[in-house]
Amino acid sequence: MVNYQKRLDRTFAALVDPTRRAILAELERKDSASISDLAEPFAIKLPAVMKHLDVLEDAGLVTRSKSGRTVTVRLRPQPMREAMAWLRRYERFWPRRLDGLAAYAESQEAEARSKER
Amino acid sequence: MTSLSLVRRIRARPAIVFDAITTAKGIEHWWGPDGGPVLLSEADPRVGGRFRVRFRKLDGTEHESSGEFLEIVRPTRIVMSWRWKGGLEDAGESRVEISLRPIPEGTELTLTHAQLQDEATCRSHAAGWTGSLEKLEAHFAAGSRASACP
Numbered sequence: 001m002v003n004y005q006k007r008l009d010r011t012f013a014a015l016v017d018p019t020r021r022a023i024l025a026e027l028e029r030k031d032s033a034s035i036s037d038l039a040e041p042f043a044i045k046l047p048a049v050m051k052h053l054d055v056l057e058d059a060g061l062v063t064r065s066k067s068g069r070t071v072t073v074r075l076r077p078q079p080m081r082e083a084m085a086w087l088r089r090y091e092r093f094w095p096r097r098l099d100g101l102a103a104y105a106e107s108q109e110a111e112a113r114s115k116e117r
Numbered sequence: 118m119t120s121l122s123l124v125r126r127i128r129a130r131p132a133i134v135f136d137a138i139t140t141a142k143g144i145e146h147w148w149g150p151d152g153g154p155v156l157l158s159e160a161d162p163r164v165g166g167r168f169r170v171r172f173r174k175l176d177g178t179e180h181e182s183s184g185e186f187l188e189i190v191r192p193t194r195i196v197m198s199w200r201w202k203g204g205l206e207d208a209g210e211s212r213v214e215i216s217l218r219p220i221p222e223g224t225e226l227t228l229t230h231a232q233l234q235d236e237a238t239c240r241s242h243a244a245g246w247t248g249s250l251e252k253l254e255a256h257f258a259a260g261s262r263a264s265a266c267p
Contacts, residue, residue, distance in 0.1 A: 008119075008209070008232060090121045090230050098228065100147035102127045105137045109129035109223065 007060065008086075011079040014059035019044070020052050024061060027075040035071050120231035131217040131224045135192035138215060144170055151175050162189055168197065184213075193217050199230070 014020055023038055030037075039049040053073060056062040060079045065072050127134055137143035139162035145155040149172050156179065157171040169183040181202035188196035195215040211232050218225045 012119075086232060087119055087121055094121065094123055094228060094230065096151075097148065098123065098125045098226070100149070101134070101137055101226075102125060102129075104143070104147040105127050105129035105134045105224075108133045108137065112130075112133065 007079060008082065010059040011061065011082075014055050014061055017052065017055070020056055023049075023052060023056065024075065027062065027073060032072045032074045035073060038073060120229055122227065122229045125226045125228070126220065126222060126224070127226055128223040131192040131219050134217055134224045134226060135195070138195060139168075139186075139189070139191075144168070148172055149174075157181075162186055162191075162195075164189055171202075184210075187212075 015024075019042060022042070026038060026041070027033060035046065035049060035053070038053075039046050042049070053062060053064065057064060061076055063074050063076050065074070129137075137147065139160055141158040141160045144160060145158040148155045148158065148170050151174055153172060153174045155170065155172045157169065159170075160166070160168040162168075164186060166186045166189075167183060168186065169181065171179060171181040173179045182199060183202065184198040184200055186195070186197050188194060193216060195213075195217075197213050199211045199213050200209075209232065211230060214229045214231070216227045218227070
């Protein structure tokens with residue numbers, strides 16, 4: 001919980017790079033992919049893909065598991081869910097608050113006008 | 118970085134809306150989310166002054182949020198930091214920005230609630246990732262919105 005903000009910062013920092021976003025989009029389409037599968041659409045070498053995967057894994061956005069000589073990469077949606085949960089919370093919260101604010105301010109306005117008359 | 122923006126038109130002049138948001142007396146009239154009572158309301162509307170609001174919902178749970186007024190320009194602009202007590206609901210500090218614009222029928226209120234981020238970093242990268250982030254979001258939560266920097 002203490003690291004909540006830090007985690008979100010890492011999530012967003014990881015998403016800044018277009019190649020990393022493309023990797024995530026690719027993983028979104030497939031259930032899982034090997035590193036060479038992921039490297040294929042990009043004009044970059046495997047080590048560069050590995051570096052991007054390091055960043056994504058640090059941010060908790062992907063997991064890697066090794067089976068024999070193949071590394072399988074999977075999307076891990078939890079960090080995105082945290083960002084979305086934050087957003088949804090306030091999407092519920094503020095419209096109702098503003099309803100209350102509007103009702104109160106409008107009653108105050110009516111009162112002010114009746115005094116001004 | 119992740120932020121929520123709302124626009125609302127209110128049939129009251131900006132000064133009345135401003136005072137409703139920034140005074141303890143105003144806050145206690147409208148803050149309760151569901152008809153439950155506002156238990157405590159404090160506000161010191163000047164730069165560096167603090168606010169604190171505690172309310173009970175009809176389900177019996179109590180919630181408290183507090184923060185500091187970072188900018189205050191009566192009757193057009195309020196910026197405040199925001200934190201829930203206990204940190205169970207939203208551990209981090211966020212930022213609420215409210216602008217009040219006079220319109221013929223009263224006031225147009227724009228509220229932006231943003232998660233705190235390094236704003237410089239945010240701005241420099243905003244153009245790049247917003248669209249893609251939204252696409253990814255669609256995967257997890259249809260209908261939610263996020264925007265770039267506040």
